[in-house]
Amino acid sequence: MDGETRLHLCVGDPIAQVKSPEGLTREFSARGVNAACIPAHVSSDDFARFMSVIKRVTNIDGVVITVPHKFAAFGHCERASGRARFLSAVNVMRREREGDWFGDMTDGVALLAALRACGFDPNGARALVVGAGGAGSAVALALVEAGIGELAVCDTDAKRCDSVVARLNGLGAARVRSASADPSGYSLIVNATPVGMSPTDPLPVDAVRIDQRAFVADLITRPATTPLLECARRGGALVVSGGDMFLPQKTILADFLLGSPN
Amino acid sequence: MDGETRLHLCVGDPIAQVKSPEGLTREFSARGVNAACIPAHVSSDDFARFMSVIKRVTNIDGVVITVPHKFAAFGHCERASGRARFLSAVNVMRREREGDWFGDMTDGVALLAALRACGFDPNGARALVVGAGGAGSAVALALVEAGIGELAVCDTDAKRCDSVVARLNGLGAARVRSASADPSGYSLIVNATPVGMSPTDPLPVDAVRIDQRAFVADLITRPATTPLLECARRGGALVVSGGDMFLPQKTILADFLLGSPN
Secondary structure, three states: OOOOOEEEEEEEOOOOOOOHHHHHHHHHHHOOOOEEEEEEEOOHHHHHHHHHHHOOOOOEEEEEEOOOOHHHHHOOOOEEOHHHHHHOOOOEEEEOOOOOEEEEOOHHHHHHHHHHHOOOOOOOOEEEEEOOOHHHHHHHHHHHHOOOOEEEEEOOOHHHHHHHHHHHHOOOOOEEEEOOOOOOOOOEEEEOOOOOOOOOOOOOOOHHHOOOOOEEEEOOOOOOOOHHHHHHHHOOOEEEOHHHHHHHHHHHHHHHHHOOOO | OOOOOEEEEEEEOOOOOOOHHHHHHHHHHHOOOOEEEEEEEOOHHHHHHHHHHHOOOOOEEEEEEOOOOHHHHHOOOOEEOHHHHHHOOOOEEEEOOOOOEEEEOOHHHHHHHHHHHOOOOOOOOEEEEEOOOHHHHHHHHHHHHOOOOEEEEEOOOHHHHHHHHHHHHOOOOOEEEEOOOOOOOOOEEEEOOOOOOOOOOOOOOOHHHOOOOOEEEEOOOOOOOOHHHHHHHHOOOEEEOHHHHHHHHHHHHHHHHHOOOO
């Protein structure tokens, strides 16, 4: 860290659990780039003013966006990737040469890369995604684009869930439907809700009904192994944690943040 | 750097030359504190909005202020030290437990500590301070408080110079006067202007007229040795650079930023 270090923020609320500051700062260093990823704890009330100010700070080149700001951040991008526009959400933004900010949503492809690394093949598979927020809808889109056979989406907010399902069906690539959180009959179950961050949380799905040899992913990074993953592993499932997902995510984010304009 | 790292910004324009990000980050680490000092390149036009936003970012605990924001930053402190109030300027601010921001101005005592470390004794000495801005007036105040015998202050802005001189004389501790930049007859000459940062700059004082065995200090940190210091050293003077001043400054700033409320 010195006066010439280029900055990439990681903005969220809460912030203590995020992996980008450590992971991306190491990644930049490994690539020989004098840059760092800096955590910024910003509330939803303050987010709009915060973004309008930091977009004008000359030595900030990028922003990683985490809960609960992924939808709001989309509105602060002058340009965005196709998938970000489809989802109206971004998890990363970078300053372009012309001064515009360009956003992307890489949560879906990062989880898919982590799942493939464990042997999961999306082709024709049946998947349940619990949570239709920024990360959940990104995962759902990545699964549809990767050739999933059937996709069920579950969210306590039925309207939000139905909206995501309708738009994914509009792609004409996979059968997508709203569903309950019953995990039986799926070869992939993804928890994309915050349920499991607090020790008093219930399980997001009824873990005893998870098929043996299913893949179970949880996007939560703290605890490193959620109760869902613990139960699923004991039942014979292959599990992918938020930490596992961060391994490909780190490379994807660094490529994007250091990359030339798309 | 991780999600729990506590942040201290260093705000200036330009920013590449600042020493706090590297020096304070190492200092925090040496003290076993998970904290970092982050450079932020912010223009004067953006400074007010920037400060109002970052004061609300929960994981930012402190701000180091550098050129040209030291006077403006004073207005963003709810409370300030006596010397900061005297100077209407701060070079450092920290968040207090109650949420107020408390400011201090340590440039003067930091330079004095560096000078004393080289053997300079302010008691009864004659000093010339060139530059009556934030840093220059802080140095002038520290010299007066340390018992300097006679102090001359020089600034191309005569009104600003006279104002600083009048207020220092009001302390009744030393003879303080506005003067030309002629360095002859002083045992201490301090350059507190940015003249010397650019290779095309003239010397801030006529170096051949500096007394042999005078102390010559330059607050500029880049270049590490300014042409003024180079000439002064060749002429037999003892020199103190911005880098030399940063050694005690780093300790003083870390103590303040990590300290309990005054």
